[in-house]
Amino acid sequence: MAQAVCVVVRYRKAVTYGVHALLAALETAGVEHELRLGTTPEETAEHILATGAGRVLVLWSFYSPDAEAMAAELATVRSLSGGRGLHIAGGVHATAEPQQVIDAGWDLAGIGEGESTIISLVRALQRDEPLTSVPGLAIRDADGVALRTGPAPQLPLDAFPSFTGRNGPIEITRGCRYTCRFCQTPFMFGGQFRHRSVASVREHVRAMAGRGLRDVRFITPTSLSYGSPGPDPDLGAVEELLAGVKEELPPNGRIFFGSFPSEVRPEHVTPEAMRLLKRYVANDNLIIGAQSGSDRVLAASGRGHDTSPVRDAVRIAAEHGFRPNVDFIFGMPGETEEDQAASLKLAADLADLGARIHTHTFMPLPGTPWRDAEPAFIPLATMTELDRLAQRGDAYGHWRKQAEHAVRLAAAAKAYPRRTPRRRTTG
Numbered sequence: 001m002a003q004a005v006c007v008v009v010r011y012r013k014a015v016t017y018g019v020h021a022l023l024a025a026l027e028t029a030g031v032e033h034e035l036r037l038g039t040t041p042e043e044t045a046e047h048i049l050a051t052g053a054g055r056v057l058v059l060w061s062f063y064s065p066d067a068e069a070m071a072a073e074l075a076t077v078r079s080l081s082g083g084r085g086l087h088i089a090g091g092v093h094a095t096a097e098p099q100q101v102i103d104a105g106w107d108l109a110g111i112g113e114g115e116s117t118i119i120s121l122v123r124a125l126q127r128d129e130p131l132t133s134v135p136g137l138a139i140r141d142a143d144g145v146a147l148r149t150g151p152a153p154q155l156p157l158d159a160f161p162s163f164t165g166r167n168g169p170i171e172i173t174r175g176c177r178y179t180c181r182f183c184q185t186p187f188m189f190g191g192q193f194r195h196r197s198v199a200s201v202r203e204h205v206r207a208m209a210g211r212g213l214r215d216v217r218f219i220t221p222t223s224l225s226y227g228s229p230g231p232d233p234d235l236g237a238v239e240e241l242l243a244g245v246k247e248e249l250p251p252n253g254r255i256f257f258g259s260f261p262s263e264v265r266p267e268h269v270t271p272e273a274m275r276l277l278k279r280y281v282a283n284d285n286l287i288i289g290a291q292s293g294s295d296r297v298l299a300a301s302g303r304g305h306d307t308s309p310v311r312d313a314v315r316i317a318a319e320h321g322f323r324p325n326v327d328f329i330f331g332m333p334g335e336t337e338e339d340q341a342a343s344l345k346l347a348a349d350l351a352d353l354g355a356r357i358h359t360h361t362f363m364p365l366p367g368t369p370w371r372d373a374e375p376a377f378i379p380l381a382t383m384t385e386l387d388r389l390a391q392r393g394d395a396y397g398h399w400r401k402q403a404e405h406a407v408r409l410a411a412a413a414k415a416y417p418r419r420t421p422r423r424r425t426t427g
């Protein structure tokens with residue numbers, strides 16, 4: 001007879017989208033489980049202690065900059081709950097650095113996309129089967145080494161919903177065909193786009209509208225790539241999506257596309273694309289990825305565009321009534337003072353055209369080609385100029401905090417040199 005499994009989630013606002021997708025996968029697959037959400041370490045521990053007989057699986061998910069803080073929380077939860085529960089860390093950090101995660105105290109690391117893994121894991125716990133049969137895991141062996149099971153499959157996006165019984169942005173595209181060297185997306189989700197079908201998106205919107213929601217947002221690495229396999233937008237596919245969503249919404253429904261929590265690539269911002277968006281969307285801003293004002297740095301970062309489409313994109317977006325929010329990253333590896341001056345000049349020019357600059361600091365993120373790269377020094381003069389832009393209301397962002405994260409990530413990368421993962425034959 002199957003034993004009961006209680007899934008306790010350390011439920012944090014920063015990672016709700018991914019967690020909702022996992023819970024939706026469990027529900028869609030009809031996997032019996034009790035669910036409890038802990039919004040604080042203390043509440044998480046209370047839930048663990050309150051569960052009855054059976055197994056307790058505690059889900060954690062976090063981004064690389066939060067890894068240290070989450071490890072401290074894990075220690076608190078373990079001590080408050082008397083060591084009960086099997087703790088698994090998932091998400092992009094756990095995928096990239098399973099040994100770090102195991103050393104930090106988690107029992108398991110979830111590697112890659114979690115939907116198939118969570119289904120197999122809960123079933124294995126119910127049946128008391130060895131966890132080596134579960135794909136997409138790193139398991140601590142007797143020596144503390146993270147041993148990996150077989151890879152979790154990357155399924156079509158329609159295989160699972162973005163959420164069930166909840167609301168949130170709908171994931172319309174997973175994976176990214178671009179190869180920006182600072183970005184974890186292609187590493188985590190693969191180098192090809194997988195698009196959710198319009199029918200599946202409509203199903204999500206219909207259910208949300210039925211729950212009284214009128215605003216729809218999307219998760220995608222690059223909004224105007226929807227429906228396209230390659231670098232060129234397929235505006236017919238984008239229109240089919242937006243028209244389909246609009247049909248499912250009530251008359252006062254609103255579509256947000258190309259704005260938070262997603263963005264558009266600069267070369268995709270054309271008058272034709274803007275006219276299309278204007279017919280359907282409610283957002284008054286567009287998030288555009290520029291990243292640098294130096295063609296040399298853009299080429300080194302593998303962005304796949306230079307600075308010229310950035311100026312055009314901002315001008316075209318503004319002409320069509322969108323306020324452009326333009327992302328810049330300072331401190332990319334190899335960036336010189338001249339490169340930074342070029343970025344500041346471009347940022348100021350774009351601000352004059354009506355853009356707001358979203359400033360970031362380069363972080364050597366695990367899993368990326370630049371995991372071990374040295375962040376470039378950001379001199380006081382550059383910092384002062386960024387502050388000046390912010391004081392004028394032309395810039396915003398957490399670049400100072402990210403600079404602190406960058407130092408910690410660089411130290412962690414040095415402590416854990418890249419290694420070839422060891423794999424156990426699955427049972």
Ligand code: SF4
Nearest residue numbers: 176178180183185221
């Ligand atoms: S930064 Fe955007 S375009 Fe570049 S790889 Fe990441 S998701 Fe794709």
